[in-house]
Amino acid sequence: MDVVVCVKQVPDTEQPIRVRPDGGGVEEQGLNWILNYYDEHAVEEALRVREKHGGTVTVVCVGPARATEALRTALAMGADEAVHVQDPALDGADHLGVARVLAETIRQLRYDLVLCGRLATDDNASVVGPALAEYLGLPQATAISRLDISDGVAAVEREVEGGVEVLQVPLPAVFTVERTINEPRYPTLPGIMKAKRKEIRTLGLRDLGLEPGQVGAEAARVRYSRFDPPPRREAGRVVTPDSPEEGARLIAQFLQETAKVL
Amino acid sequence: MDFALSEEHRLVQQTARDFATREILPVASRLDAEHRFPAEIVRGLAELGLMGVMVPEEYGGAGMDNVAYVLAMEEVARACASTAAILSVNNSLVCDPILRYGTEPQKRRYLPVLASGREIGCYCLTEPQAGSDAASLQTTGRLDGDSWVLNGTKVFVTNAREAWVFIVYARTEPEPGARGISAFIVERDHPGISVGKVERKMGLLASSTCEVLLQDCRVPRDNLLGAPGEGFKVALSTLDGGRIGIAAQAVGIARAALEESVAYARERRQFGRPIAEFQAIQWKIADMATRIDAARLLTLRAAWLRDQGKRCTAEASMAKLFASETAMFAAHQGVQIFGGYGYIKDYPVERYFRDAKITEIYEGTSEIQRLVIARNLLA
Numbered sequence A: 001m002d003v004v005v006c007v008k009q010v011p012d013t014e015q016p017i018r019v020r021p022d023g024g025g026v027e028e029q030g031l032n033w034i035l036n037y038y039d040e041h042a043v044e045e046a047l048r049v050r051e052k053h054g055g056t057v058t059v060v061c062v063g064p065a066r067a068t069e070a071l072r073t074a075l076a077m078g079a080d081e082a083v084h085v086q087d088p089a090l091d092g093a094d095h096l097g098v099a100r101v102l103a104e105t106i107r108q109l110r111y112d113l114v115l116c117g118r119l120a121t122d123d124n125a126s127v128v129g130p131a132l133a134e135y136l137g138l139p140q141a142t143a144i145s146r147l148d149i150s151d152g153v154a155a156v157e158r159e160v161e162g163g164v165e166v167l168q169v170p171l172p173a174v175f176t177v178e179r180t181i182n183e184p185r186y187p188t189l190p191g192i193m194k195a196k197r198k199e200i201r202t203l204g205l206r207d208l209g210l211e212p213g214q215v216g217a218e219a220a221r222v223r224y225s226r227f228d229p230p231p232r233r234e235a236g237r238v239v240t241p242d243s244p245e246e247g248a249r250l251i252a253q254f255l256q257e258t259a260k261v262l
Numbered sequence B: 001m002d003f004a005l006s007e008e009h010r011l012v013q014q015t016a017r018d019f020a021t022r023e024i025l026p027v028a029s030r031l032d033a034e035h036r037f038p039a040e041i042v043r044g045l046a047e048l049g050l051m052g053v054m055v056p057e058e059y060g061g062a063g064m065d066n067v068a069y070v071l072a073m074e075e076v077a078r079a080c081a082s083t084a085a086i087l088s089v090n091n092s093l094v095c096d097p098i099l100r101y102g103t104e105p106q107k108r109r110y111l112p113v114l115a116s117g118r119e120i121g122c123y124c125l126t127e128p129q130a131g132s133d134a135a136s137l138q139t140t141g142r143l144d145g146d147s148w149v150l151n152g153t154k155v156f157v158t159n160a161r162e163a164w165v166f167i168v169y170a171r172t173e174p175e176p177g178a179r180g181i182s183a184f185i186v187e188r189d190h191p192g193i194s195v196g197k198v199e200r201k202m203g204l205l206a207s208s209t210c211e212v213l214l215q216d217c218r219v220p221r222d223n224l225l226g227a228p229g230e231g232f233k234v235a236l237s238t239l240d241g242g243r244i245g246i247a248a249q250a251v252g253i254a255r256a257a258l259e260e261s262v263a264y265a266r267e268r269r270q271f272g273r274p275i276a277e278f279q280a281i282q283w284k285i286a287d288m289a290t291r292i293d294a295a296r297l298l299t300l301r302a303a304w305l306r307d308q309g310k311r312c313t314a315e316a317s318m319a320k321l322f323a324s325e326t327a328m329f330a331a332h333q334g335v336q337i338f339g340g341y342g343y344i345k346d347y348p349v350e351r352y353f354r355d356a357k358i359t360e361i362y363e364g365t366s367e368i369q370r371l372v373i374a375r376n377l378l379a
C-alpha cells in the first residue's frame, strides 16, 4: 500500500498572530512555523497503514522554501520520501491552484491512497483535499475519524450530527482526516537524525508540465482583499444588585438589549 | 556569525516543546504537590531519545550534540523543573562521563540501558563535610583482591531513590585534596550500597534527593571509571557539561515565569485596565525578557563550544551563573506580577519561585561559579 500525504506548513497558533499594518496578510517575522496539526494526523495514519499493510509513505508539500521543515518533520516521524514543489510563480495561488499542482505531482508518484488533513489551521478552508480528489478523478471522503483497509477497499467512518457515517470506498481514493482519527507519534531524536540524511526532491511547475497562468496568481479565483485583526476583547461588566431578583433582571436586560442574544 | 538554529535543532526544539506542552505541563503541578517521581514521563522522554541525547547511536543514544540537549532541556524545564533535573543528571552527569572515560565494556553495559531510560543513573560527589570544596571528600576506596571496597556517606544525590547506576567519587590514595580521588560505577545491586534519608525540600519536589550509604560496598575491579587518581578530573569535566544543562534548565524556568506573567498581566485588571498597561509591570516584563535572552545566548554558546571540543569551563560557569540568577529574578518578578495570587499554589509561579532557587546552588553555587570565572581571568 503506497500512501501519499499532502502536508502544509502553518504558523504555530500557540503564539500570537499579528496582522500586517497594511492589512495584506499576517506578519511573518518571528512566527514559529509548524506542520499543520491535521496533517500530523494524516502522516500518522499513513504510517499506521504502512505498518499494517507494508508499502511506502511519501509526503508532498506545495509551499515556499521554509516549508521544507514541515516535510522534514514528517520524515522524522517516519515517512519514507518527500517531494517539495516550490516555484515563485505560485505566489498568490489559491486553493484550487495548489490542489491542481498537488494533483500533477501525485500523478508522477505511485499511490493507492492519498491522505490530507481536514483543514489547515492558518486559513481553515477545507478546500484542497476535496479539490485534489476532483482533479485526480478519485472518490473521496472528508473528515474521516477511522480508516480500515482490506482487499483494496477502505471502510471509513465520519462523525456526523448525532451519529457515525460508515462508508465503503474503493481505492485509490482521497481522504481528509479528522484529529480524532489517531494520536500522532512525536518525531524522535534518532528519527530526526535519520530524516536529516534523507533527500527531499524539489520540483518546479515546469517539471509538472504546468504553466504559471494555469495555477498561479493569474488563475486564482479567490483573492484576499484585506486582513483585519479580531476585535479586542472588551472588559466584562459587573452588576452590583441589591437582591438576587434585581441581579437576574439586570442580566436579562443586558442579554436582551446590549448583547442581543435573547 | 549566524544565530539561526539548524533545521534538525529546530526539529528537536519543536518535538521537545510539543511533548513538554502536551504530556508534562498538564501534570507538573500535581507531580509537585504529590512529590511523585514522573516515571511515565521519563519513559516518554526516553522514547524520544532524550535520556541519552549525546550518546552515539551505536550505544543506543540519539547521537546528537550539546546544542540539541540544551534546547530540549529548556523546553522540559519550562514545563517541569523536577523532570528537567532528572533528565540533566542522567545525560550530563552519568552518560557523559561513561562516554568520555568509560572502557568499551563499560559503555556497552551501561549506556544502552541508561539512554533507553530502562534504568536511570545518579551522581554521588557531595558529602556532609564536602560540598563546594568537593576535593575534600572523605569516602574511601581500597582494592581488595578483585574488588574495590567503598566506605562513606554521600548526601543530596538527585535520582538516587530510582537509580540503578551510581557514579561514586572516593579517595583511593592517601593524598589530600584533588589528587587521590577516583571515580567508580556502582550498581544498585552491588553489596553494601543503600539509599538513606530522602530529603524534604523547598522545590524540585518531583525529583528525589537522597543520602547514599556505602558500607563495605564491593564493586568489581573493572568498575573504576577513568584512571586511578583521575577522579577529580572526571568530576570537573563532567560538571562543565552539567552546568550547561543546568543553565538551560534555569532558562526554561525563567521563560515559564515570563510566559505566565505576560498572560496574567494582559488579563488581570486593576484601576479599570489590564495591569499590563502600567509601566511598572511593563518594565519588569522587559527586564525578564532581556535577561532570559542573554541567558539563552550564553547557554547556547557554551553548548556550542563543548560541541566543538573546545575548553568551555569559564563559559559554562558564566552561562550557569547568569541563567540561574535570571531564573531567580524572573520567578521573583513573576510572583510580584501575580500579586497575592503569585503566593498561592493554584498559580504556577509559586512553584517556579521554589524551583528556581536550586539552580543557584547545585553543580556549584553562584559563589563558586564566580570563583571559577575569576580564576580563569586572574590565574
Ligand SMILES: Cc1cc2nc3c(=O)[nH]c(=O)nc-3n(C[C@H](O)[C@H](O)[C@H](O)COP(=O)(O)OP(=O)(O)OC[C@H]3O[C@@H](n4cnc5c(N)ncnc54)[C@H](O)[C@@H]3O)c2cc1C
Pocket: B089, B122, B123, B124, B125, B126, B130, B131, B132, B133, B155, B156, B157, B158, B159, B201, B204, B209, B358, B361, B362, B363, B364, B365, B366, B367, B368, B371
Ligand atoms: C536539591 C539538590 C540536589 C542536589 N543534587 C546533587 C547530586 O545529584 N549530586 C551531588 O553530588 N550533589 C548534589 N547536590 C549538592 C550540591 O551540589 C551542593 O549542595 C552544593 O555544591 C553546595 O554545597 P554545600 O551544600 O555543602 O554548601 P557549602 O559548600 O557549605 O556552601 C555554603 C555557602 O558558602 C559558600 N562558599 C563555599 N565555599 C566558598 C568559597 N570558596 N568562596 C565563597 N563562598 C563559598 C557557598 O557558595 C554557599 O553560599 C544537590 C543539592 C541539592 C540541594
